[in-house]
Amino acid sequence: DAGITQSPRHKVTETGTPVTLRCHQTENHRYMYWYRQDPGHGLRLIHYSYGVKDTDKGEVSDGYSVSRSKTEDFLLTLESATSSQTSVYFCAISDLRKSTDTQYFGPGTRLTVL
Amino acid sequence: QKEVEQNSGPLSVPEGAIASLNCTYSDRGSQSFFWYRQYSGKSPELIMSIYSNGDKEDGRFTAQLNKASQYVSLLIRDSQPSDSATYLCASEAGNQFYFGTGTSLTVIP
Numbered sequence: 001d002a003g004i005t006q007s008p009r010h011k012v013t014e015t016g017t018p019v020t021l022r023c024h025q026t027e028n029h030r031y032m033y034w035y036r037q038d039p040g041h042g043l044r045l046i047h048y049s050y051g052v053k054d055t056d057k058g059e060v061s062d063g064y065s066v067s068r069s070k071t072e073d074f075l076l077t078l079e080s081a082t083s084s085q086t087s088v089y090f091c092a093i094s095d096l097r098k099s100t101d102t103q104y105f106g107p108g109t110r111l112t113v114l
Numbered sequence: 115q116k117e118v119e120q121n122s123g124p125l126s127v128p129e130g131a132i133a134s135l136n137c138t139y140s141d142r143g144s145q146s147f148f149w150y151r152q153y154s155g156k157s158p159e160l161i162m163s164i165y166s167n168g169d170k171e172d173g174r175f176t177a178q179l180n181k182a183s184q185y186v187s188l189l190i191r192d193s194q195p196s197d198s199a200t201y202l203c204a205s206e207a208g209n210q211f212y213f214g215t216g217t218s219l220t221v222i223p
Binding site: 031033040041042043045048050058090092094102103104105106107108 | 146148156157158159160163202204206209210211213214215216
């Protein structure tokens with residue numbers, strides 16, 4: 001998985017509780033991304049980061065916030081989890097210093113909101 | 115909206131046959147294109163990348179790109195049961211990656 005870990009790998013929580021997912025990379029890549037994957041929707045971008053403290057919204061950012069205080073860590077927070085946020089969450093990294101660079105994915109976190 | 119469209123399938127082929135997967139994209143500014151393979155319960159894994167018009171071959175895999183038609187395809191020759199997975203097409207533009215919903219491929223022994 002190209003030096004990317006995600007924690008936790010599985011989580012069950014209740015509606016209304018805060019949840020934080022962590023992505024950690026050892027590749028020193030500049031770009032980090034959070035996606036969610038749901039049947040029939042494919043991979044949808046939630047937020048991404050292009051450097052420490054530099055983040056931007058993706059296609060489905062409502063209800064999510066992110067932080068990146070170190071190059072290697074990118075945190076995704078659900079401030080008040082809802083059942084619609086039940087999904088598989090993937091972190092990805094990319095260097096993009098060359099036009100031929102691509103993304104590499106972490107192992108994923110399966111989140112269930114009851 | 116930078117869309118990537120794929121036939122969702124499912125696509126079934128017999129072992130040893132050629133599997134053909136297709137993808138179209140809407141953003142003419144996209145320069146880089148990728149095919150990922152995703153096994154059930156696993157994360158996407160890059161199998162091919164292509165950046166210029168024409169064919170690119172890697173083992174049993176051939177990616178084809180036609181920028182004029184905004185079309186990308188993946189051919190898998192001598193398909194094996196281990197190729198059974200969902201295949202995701204993706205494009206890159208503006209530091210973001212755009213994914214299709216995936217095509218499910220089953221290779222029947």
